[in-house]
């Protein structure tokens with residue numbers, strides 16, 4: 001709790017000053033220590049919902065597989081098990097970097113196809129030098145106001161991908177203040193298309209105050225290690241890549257070989 005009270009010493013700038021009023025501190029402390037209670041309340045609300053004319057439960061979809069999800073209208077899901085966070089200019093977001101290590105991913109972009117993960121062979125030969133992205137698993141505070149101030153303990157695990165410039169911005173914060181994993185960061189986006197953002201250190205990582213959230217996040221990462229890199233691109237064999245690039249040659253002799261030449265000994 002000591003760290004939390006010392007926030008004023010750590011926090012700088014307009015975003016943070018505003019975000020850490022005394023009243024706010026108290027309310028958030030309750031919030032993050034009682035994440036379980038929040039969830040229970042949500043469940044209670046759901047069960048108390050007004051009965052609809054036609055009860056959905058009376059409809060038999062006839063299948064129960066992970067690819068079919070029944071949810072309230074308005075729910076959106078990502079096709080990736082762990083989603084890549086994208087920032088908008090209309091709202092600041094609050095995130096927290098989970099791990100001390102960075103995952104560095106080289107990718108190639110293929111027109112009309114998308115991104116592929118570099119395998120260091122045919123891709124570089126045919127497409128050219130790869131792009132480099134720096135990836136961190138993060139906690140995203142889902143429920144924040146426009147300034148990135150949390151309104152509830154609603155969090156999810158996502159991946160943050162950075163180009164060289166933003167990566168260096170974060171390294172500067174780490175140089176000045178220590179390990180990035182101890183902080184929350186408030187992200188201000190100035191260009192949605194190119195995801196140009198500025199990162200402001202915003203006090204100790206709030207989600208770490210909740211043992212339940214710590215366990216939940218550890219569980220998600222344990223389960224999804226191999227899914228973290230998925231949003232950055234597909235992995236392909238050289239044969240698959242050749243097909244995509246239209247470079248696969250049909251079996252047999254090329255059409256322009258003159259068979260008379262091949263069989264004529266003279």
Ligand SMILES: [Zn+2]
Nearest residue numbers: 118120123124
């Ligand atoms: Zn490559």
